[in-house]
Amino acid sequence: MFGEVGMSRIERGLKLRWHRELASSPQTHAWALNLYRAGEKHPQTVDDYFPHAHAEEPWLIEALRRHEADEARHTWLYTQAIRELGQPVEELNGTDVFNQVIRQHTDARFDIRDGMSRDEKRFRIGHFLAHAHFLEVRISQSLEWHVEACEQMGARAIGAVVAEVLADEERHVSYTRSAAMELLGSKAKEVLAIHQAGERRANFDFSQHAVRGFLARFGRRSPTHLWFGWSAQVMRAGVALV
Ligand SMILES: [Fe+2]
Ligand SMILES: [Fe+2]
Numbered sequence: 001m002f003g004e005v006g007m008s009r010i011e012r013g014l015k016l017r018w019h020r021e022l023a024s025s026p027q028t029h030a031w032a033l034n035l036y037r038a039g040e041k042h043p044q045t046v047d048d049y050f051p052h053a054h055a056e057e058p059w060l061i062e063a064l065r066r067h068e069a070d071e072a073r074h075t076w077l078y079t080q081a082i083r084e085l086g087q088p089v090e091e092l093n094g095t096d097v098f099n100q101v102i103r104q105h106t107d108a109r110f111d112i113r114d115g116m117s118r119d120e121k122r123f124r125i126g127h128f129l130a131h132a133h134f135l136e137v138r139i140s141q142s143l144e145w146h147v148e149a150c151e152q153m154g155a156r157a158i159g160a161v162v163a164e165v166l167a168d169e170e171r172h173v174s175y176t177r178s179a180a181m182e183l184l185g186s187k188a189k190e191v192l193a194i195h196q197a198g199e200r201r202a203n204f205d206f207s208q209h210a211v212r213g214f215l216a217r218f219g220r221r222s223p224t225h226l227w228f229g230w231s232a233q234v235m236r237a238g239v240a241l242v
Pocket of ligand 2: 169
């Protein structure tokens with residue numbers, strides 16, 4: 001109906017409007033930062049992320065260790081940013097955590113047991129890297145919108161924190177793909193496709209859940225008709241916002 005160019009303009013408008021809305025008050029901004037923080041903290045709540053103990057190549061061990069430390073630092077950065085907004089840090093779980101949602105959309109497993117063969121271990125590390133890759137792509141896109149919205153709304157301090165996180169996420173996007181390709185070899189294309197499809201389904205699910213949660217919490221702050229119109233517009237467009 002709109003064509004590709006028309007749709008991308010509509011999508012851009014919707015996403016910027018959404019992220020500007022998030023940056024418009026300390027309460028809504030902290031709500032968004034708590035969602036980002038929950039994803040950053042997820043690795044600390046599970047035992048199958050960043051399997052550097054099972055990796056063989058020194059460069060991969062180093063990259064996984066650095067990645068793990070980055071996400072822990074991002075959790076801390078968001079914690080500080082939420083406190084600077086004078087808002088509570090919320091410990092979210094379940095469908096409020098994008099990592100959890102994306103994992104529900106594939107059967108892939110990353111847990112590695114000592115008795116596994118070398119090939120099995122490499123295959124599972126490859127799955128983890130493919131999972132992380134599409135997660136990082138999606139997070140980076142969301143953060144790009146958010147940094148732009150922060151600039152437009154004059155939320156410079158938070159924008160600087162998010163830009164700092166984004167710089168690391170872009171590095172994560174890059175190495176996870178190349179490492180997955182190297183470990184998985186001839187199976188790389190198939191495994192990457194599984195995680196790409198899972199991320200696509202999860203993205204829309206998570207976005208709808210987040211928009212509904214946002215409206216339930218903050219919808220009454222603005223004229224009701226605006227919010228009903230806004231949410232309907234978003235759902236019709238099938239745009240993942242968060
Ligand atoms: Fe991160
Ligand atoms: Fe990351």
